[in-house]
Amino acid sequence: MSDDRQLDRLFSALAHPARRAILARLAAGEATVSELAAPLDMSLPAVSRHIRVLRGAGLITSGRSAQFRPCRLEPHALATVAAWTDQYRHIWQARFDAMEAVIRILGDGDDG
Numbered sequence: 093m094s095d096d097r098q099l100d101r102l103f104s105a106l107a108h109p110a111r112r113a114i115l116a117r118l119a120a121g122e123a124t125v126s127e128l129a130a131p132l133d134m135s136l137p138a139v140s141r142h143i144r145v146l147r148g149a150g151l152i153t154s155g156r157s158a159q160f161r162p163c164r165l166e167p168h169a170l171a172t173v174a175a176w177t178d179q180y181r182h183i184w185q186a187r188f189d190a191m192e193a194v195i196r197i198l199g200d201g202d203d204g
Contacts, residue, residue, distance in 0.1 A: 099176055151166055
C-alpha cells in the first residue's frame with residue numbers, strides 16, 4: 093500500500109473521538125471489545141465497527157484468548173503519524189517561538 097493511502101487510513105481512523113478513546117484505553121494495555129465499549133455510550137456492534145476501522149488502519153490487532161479476542165495497540169502505526177507530522181515541526185516551532193517573542197514584548201510594556 094502506498095504511503096499516502098496508509099496515511100489517509102490512519103488519519104481517517106484517528107478522526108473519530110470514539111476511536112481515539114479506544115486507542116487511549118489500549119495504551120494502558122490490551123482489552124476486550126466489552127471492556128472497550130464500557131465507557132462509551134454506544135452499542136457493542138458500533139464499537140466493533142470502530143475496532144474494524146482501527147484494525148484496517150493497522151492501529152490495533154486482535155488476538156485470541158479462549159473465547160475472548162483481546163485488542164492491543166500497535167505503536168508502529170502511530171510512529172508513522174508522528175514521522176509525518178515531524179517533518180513540519182520546524183514550521184510550527186518557529187511560529188510558537190515568534191508568538192512567545194511577541195508576548196514577551198507586550199508583557200514588558202505592561203505597567204501592572
